[in-house]
Amino acid sequence: MKLSDPLPMLASADDPGGWLAVSDEEFTDPWQLAGLPGGLLQASYLTSRYAAQYRLIVQVLLEEQQHTLTGVAAxxxxxLLRDQLVRAGADPAILDDTLKQRMAxxxxxxVVIVFQDRTDRDADFVLNWDRYQLTEVAAELHRAVMSLGQDLASAAAATLAPSVLTANLGVLRETASVDPSAAASAWSVIQTTHQAMARAAASWQARLAGALAGTPDQAKVNTVQETLRRYVDMWGGGVDTHSERITALIGELDEVDAVTWRRIAVHHLGANADDAAIDELTAxxxxxxxxxxxxxxxxxCQARRLRRQMRDTIGPLLRGQRTLAAVGGHVSRRxxxxxxxxxxxxxxxxxxxxxxxxxxxxxxxxxHLPGEAPMASGLPSxxxxxxxxxxxxxxRQGPKATAGGPARITDRSASRLAARVHTEHLRDAAARTEAAVLARSGLRLxxxxxxxxxxxxxxxxxxxxxxSARADREGVRSATSGDARWLLRADPPPxxxxxxxxxxxxxxxxxxxxxLHITPAGAPR
Known part of the structure; x- marks a missing residue:
């Protein structure tokens, strides 16, 4: 099979899109044959014509896992679906005739596993004893879909992430050799905090990337403002305060030998854990x-890179606000x-x-239509x-019958002359400022x-x-000003x-x- 070959599909009345895929024995994803990530077949229920009904069924099966692990009887x-629809204010008869097709x-x-419940009597064989249970992949996928846009938990966990990491890395360093149980507890906090911090940062980056793309509108500007405020309030200065200490603690933990890490892993997993699991956790x-x-x-580093991204967002945010103010809140249709x-x-x-x-x-x-239009009742024609x-x-005079002379256009020639004079004054002042700064080029601050x-x-x-420029191996930073008028080079201090x-x-x-070296753009350095 070639990558260009179409994927085999089956069409049905339940899904006219034709994404009722055949079984795994009959179907091989060509992308997986090429060593690339294949399609996620379990996500088909989210793109189906009846996605709302499928999501309702999966949501009910997922909620029932809190009460029983043996599935839901047919x-x-x-x-259960009827109760969920009643709570949502919808018609409970939506799925009565099509539930069997949806489950198939x-x-x-x-997405679901269908299996038979145990039958004890001969009369039970004529009844429907099917039970439905979500697969592990489908359950994780639906949880991820339900949590889209809800990063409050991760952001709250990232509030004190640098300080929490500093405290627990210190505990881990002090107890790694003497108290493996305390070291394992500290490591659990470090792992959880790191994951929450990474999720919050990824969520902030995704939200900013989506808000900065395309034409600015009020919703995007509000999103950028909220994300910047959340970053400053929750994380902000903690990176500068604790980064050096965290780096030093990590350097000290790198000197811990493999035997000590293995002892901590045993306390983490228990004495009955096999060697493969211990080796994996140690690594x-x-x-x-x-x-x-x-x-x-x-x-x-990633934390400082995230801070630079937040800083660089302020410029597009201001430009977006100015654009909305210039067009009166309406997007241009140019x-x-x-x-x-x-x-x-x-x-x-x-x-x-x-x-x-x-x-x-x-x-x-x-x-022009023939006939006479009917007159409105009760009103004279x-x-x-x-x-x-x-x-x-x-x-006699029509629109010229108003009293007085014709209105004259206001004479604003004096105002325009004053504006030109003021502009020339500002331009001269800016030129003197630039000349004074350029005369100090090549001097230390x-x-x-x-x-x-x-x-x-x-x-x-x-x-x-x-x-904002990146330093080279010798510590020299080179950049161009935002108006592309000046070439800048900064030599590091002794x-x-x-x-x-x-x-x-x-x-x-x-x-x-x-x-600081300042050179006009286009002039020889």
């Missing part, structure tokens, strides 16, 4: 510590108008172009209405003296651009050099004593 399932489809998809200790180190160690202009331009003749315009805008020509007196002056407020503002913008203190009219600026 005789009890209609009553779920069985073919591998997972090192893998998890490596993942935590990639989260908190170094300038490009793309649709350009597409319409392209269609009109590609029309064969003027008549076809006019038809395209009328069909798009609804400007159809008038249609135009011909039967009482005459209204019209002054002779209005008859400790040598920047007598800065004015505009020069300080420009310096802060340039330092922010340089700080080892052990104190921080530079720049005195400004608004206070003091304390920053590493870097050497």
């Amino acid at each position: 005789a009890d399932l209609p009553g 489809a779920l069985e073919k998809w591998g 997972s200790y090192g893998e998890t510590l490596a993942v935590l180190q990639s989260w908190f160690d170094g300038p490009d 793309a649709e108008l350009l597409a319409l202009a392209t269609r009109i331009d590609a029309a064969a003749d003027d008549e076809s172009a006019w038809d395209v315009w009328c069909a798009t805008t609804g400007l159809f020509s008038a249609r 135009f011909w039967e209405a009482e005459p209204v007196p019209v002054a002779a002056r209005l008859r 400790s040598q920047w003296h007598d800065l004015t407020a505009p020069e300080l503002q420009m310096l802060m913008i340039l330092l922010g651009v340089v700080a 080892p052990g050099a104190p921080a530079a203190v720049v005195h400004t009219p608004d206070g003091r600026l304390v920053h590493p004593d870097i050497r």
